[in-house]
Amino acid sequence: MSGRGVSISFGGMKAVDGVDFDLREGEILGLIGPNGAGKTTLFNIISGFLQASGGEIIFGGGKISGLKPDKICRAGIARTFQSARNFPGFTVRDNVLMGALFGKPGKTRAQAERTADSTLEFTGLDKYAGMYVSDIPLSAQKRLEVARALATEPRVLMLDEVMAGLNPAEVEDAMALVREIRGRGVSVIMIEHVMKAIMSICDRIIALHHGRLIADGAPSEITENKQVAEIYLGEA
Amino acid sequence: MAFIKRVLPGTARGRLHLGALICVAAFLAVFPGVSRPYTTIFTASILMYIILSLSWTFFSGKTGYISLATAAFYGIGMYIEAILGRYIPLPAAMLVAAAAGFLIAAGIGAITLRLRGVYFTIFTFGLVLLLQNLVLWIEIRFFHTKGRIVTSGDFTFVYYCILAVFVILLIAAVIMRRSRFGLALECIGQNEDSAAHIGVDTTRTKILAFAVSAAPVSAVGAAMATRVGYIDPNIAFNLLMSFMPVLMAIFGGTHSLYGPVFGALVLTLLEEKLIRGYQEYYMIIFGAVMIIAVSFMPKGAAGIAESVFLKLRRRLRPRSHPRNDGGARDE
Numbered sequence: 334m335s336g337r338g339v340s341i342s343f344g345g346m347k348a349v350d351g352v353d354f355d356l357r358e359g360e361i362l363g364l365i366g367p368n369g370a371g372k373t374t375l376f377n378i379i380s381g382f383l384q385a386s387g388g389e390i391i392f393g394g395g396k397i398s399g400l401k402p403d404k405i406c407r408a409g410i411a412r413t414f415q416s417a418r419n420f421p422g423f424t425v426r427d428n429v430l431m432g433a434l435f436g437k438p439g440k441t442r443a444q445a446e447r448t449a450d451s452t453l454e455f456t457g458l459d460k461y462a463g464m465y466v467s468d469i470p471l472s473a474q475k476r477l478e479v480a481r482a483l484a485t486e487p488r489v490l491m492l493d494e495v496m497a498g499l500n501p502a503e504v505e506d507a508m509a510l511v512r513e514i515r516g517r518g519v520s521v522i523m524i525e526h527v528m529k530a531i532m533s534i535c536d537r538i539i540a541l542h543h544g545r546l547i548a549d550g551a552p553s554e555i556t557e558n559k560q561v562a563e564i565y566l567g568e569a
Numbered sequence: 570m571a572f573i574k575r576v577l578p579g580t581a582r583g584r585l586h587l588g589a590l591i592c593v594a595a596f597l598a599v600f601p602g603v604s605r606p607y608t609t610i611f612t613a614s615i616l617m618y619i620i621l622s623l624s625w626t627f628f629s630g631k632t633g634y635i636s637l638a639t640a641a642f643y644g645i646g647m648y649i650e651a652i653l654g655r656y657i658p659l660p661a662a663m664l665v666a667a668a669a670g671f672l673i674a675a676g677i678g679a680i681t682l683r684l685r686g687v688y689f690t691i692f693t694f695g696l697v698l699l700l701q702n703l704v705l706w707i708e709i710r711f712f713h714t715k716g717r718i719v720t721s722g723d724f725t726f727v728y729y730c731i732l733a734v735f736v737i738l739l740i741a742a743v744i745m746r747r748s749r750f751g752l753a754l755e756c757i758g759q760n761e762d763s764a765a766h767i768g769v770d771t772t773r774t775k776i777l778a779f780a781v782s783a784a785p786v787s788a789v790g791a792a793m794a795t796r797v798g799y800i801d802p803n804i805a806f807n808l809l810m811s812f813m814p815v816l817m818a819i820f821g822g823t824h825s826l827y828g829p830v831f832g833a834l835v836l837t838l839l840e841e842k843l844i845r846g847y848q849e850y851y852m853i854i855f856g857a858v859m860i861i862a863v864s865f866m867p868k869g870a871a872g873i874a875e876s877v878f879l880k881l882r883r884r885l886r887p888r889s890h891p892r893n894d895g896g897a898r899d900e
Contacts, residue, residue, distance in 0.1 A: 380766060401772075402765040412766055420759040431756050434749060435768040442749075485767055 334379075334410070334489055334520070338388030339398075341378060348374045350544040351388065356489060361515050362522045363535035363552075367564055371544040372524045373415060376491055380412045381405040392489070406436055411487035413478040415494045415524075419466045426462040428477055429453055429484045436485020448484055456480040456510065472503045476510070483514065490514060492523040496530055508534050532556070540564075590739060597732055601725045610796070613728045615837045616735050620789050621814040622821070622829035623738055627745075628782035629815070630823030631754045632775060634685075637811040638677070638693035641700050642670045642783040644805035646790025647719075648704065651800055654720040659730055659795060663788040670787025671780045678776035685761075694811070701806035708802070716801030719794045730792045738785050742826055754778050820862045822869025831870055 335355040341348050349371040356362050364372050377383040379390055381402040390398040397405055411432075420428050426449060433448035434440065440448070453459040456476050461469045466477065475495050482490055496507050508530050515521055525531045531538065531552075538555045540548040548558045555561055597616075601609045621639055629636045646666035653662045681692045708714055745751040753774045756764035765771045794800060813836070814829075821832025839858065843851040866873055 382762070382766070401770075402762075403768050403770045406766055406768040414763070414766075418760050418763040420756060420763065422755070422759050431752065431764075431769075432767040435753065435756075435764075437768070481763075481767060 822871030
């Protein structure tokens with residue numbers, strides 16, 4: 334997946350400004366930047382939730398920018414939301430089943446059920462399967478967000494702060510999960526503020542500031558990048 | 570066989586519901602033979618309201634898009650019978666009406682279902698007024714008349730036509746509940762953005778559901794037209810027909826099939842009693858009942874029944890938590 338010159342403005346303010354990026358096959362790409370840098374906005378553009386005002390996004394040989402979210406999902410790009418947006422009226426299993434049922438065209442009900450069950454097991458949510466979202470802990474709700482996206486069997490998974498609000502042990506678990514997801518051949522692009530996590534699991538990191546791309550490189554290069562350090566230290 | 574197996578409810582509770590439904594349908598089928606004409610006519614009215622509120626719930630209850638267009642589709646059905654009633658039998662006119670309702674709703678849905686929340690509601694409200702005035706203009710301009718005489722039908726036959734719509738609607742509702750289409754609608758109602766991001770074509774699903782929900786309304790409108798004898802745009806496109814199904818569904822509860830049925834049954838009986846006994850106070854009392862219902866029964870009568878049922882069950886089986894008996898293991 335790659336983006337060229339991706340831009341969007343809200344009332345004259347350029348929230349994302351000419352961003353070029355590439356996500357390679359099987360890679361874990363980190364997306365960092367201070368609050369308001371345009372990270373989630375970029376996610377929203379990729380997932381079709383917002384329409385870019387400039388540039389284009391290419392995936393699997395075709396242009397996907399301009400498509401609606403359901404088409405982009407079925408093309409193989411799934412995402413999570415920063416604030417969990419689960420289906421409160423469904424059980425945990427049904428939440429995941431919906432992803433399996435609608436995310437991939439041409440699946441029978443039985444196939445979808447199998448996908449749902451294996452995804453529940455893979456994400457360690459099987460013990461909550463029959464419960465409702467409001468009855469499970471926050472860390473499980475975050476996992477459910479990931480599980481629902483995974484059940485659509487994506488080739489690219491976009492994770493928006495799935496580790497926010499988790500305790501250190503839960504962050505470790507979440508990191509292991511992300512590695513396992515990549516192990517299944519899914520490319521991952523993740524927004525994260527938990528620096529320790531992002532530095533240790535990402536193959537490459539890109540940094541945004543005021544909607545512009547300011548750095549792109551391996552984690553070690555990013556930590557030495559002056560501009561990134563300035564922004565983060567300047568904030569602190 | 571495989572289809573029947575898939576559609577039939579798998580649980581004992583499901584079969585109990587199905588059995589109850591078959592009994593009710595059988596009773597309603599022999600009903601005109603044993604009751605007085607007035608009761609048959611009145612029961613047809615109850616069935617009509619049940620169909621309207623079930624149709625409303627099917628779309629608005631599930632998706633949360635509140636439609637006030639019921640009167641528009643109902644009126645379209647009435648006019649189709651008024652125009653075609655002389656030439657074709659009622660069931661055929663009802664089919665034409667259902668098709669017309671479906672197509673018009675699909676067209677309207679395609680324009681408006683990109684709108685969210687209150688805009689959609691206001692549009693559907695305006696639609697009724699628009700049609701009312703449009704039809705009035707057409708009638709006066711081209712036919713030099715304000716109203717039309719509708720060929721009246723045998724009331725027992727009309728009753729059976731409406732009963733048929735009711736049975737078809739119930740069967741369709743039960744089948745759709747766990748179908749891909751029904752689940753897609755459910756997802757949209759619970760979180761439309763999430764639904765879109767897991768691959769649900771939300772726009773298409775909403776348009777189709779809106780169109781499907783309009784078809785029985787128009788069909789019933791055609792059947793009921795034969796009972797009034799004369800229609801004009803004010804009678805056919807009566808806004809009360811938009812509000813009643815909403816009130817009935819909210820009163821009964823929109824989360825189960827029983828809610829709208831119960832709400833329509835109770836409120837039609839109440840309306841009948843009030844109109845006959847207290848004509849002057851009818852609207853005041855009716856309004857008060859609605860305010861109380863909305864304030865104190867957020868999930869409707871069905872919601873109250875369910876919480877009473879759950880409480881009883883908890884008392885009988887104190888150790889099982891009713892919400893996690895769907896196969897969750899203890900931690």
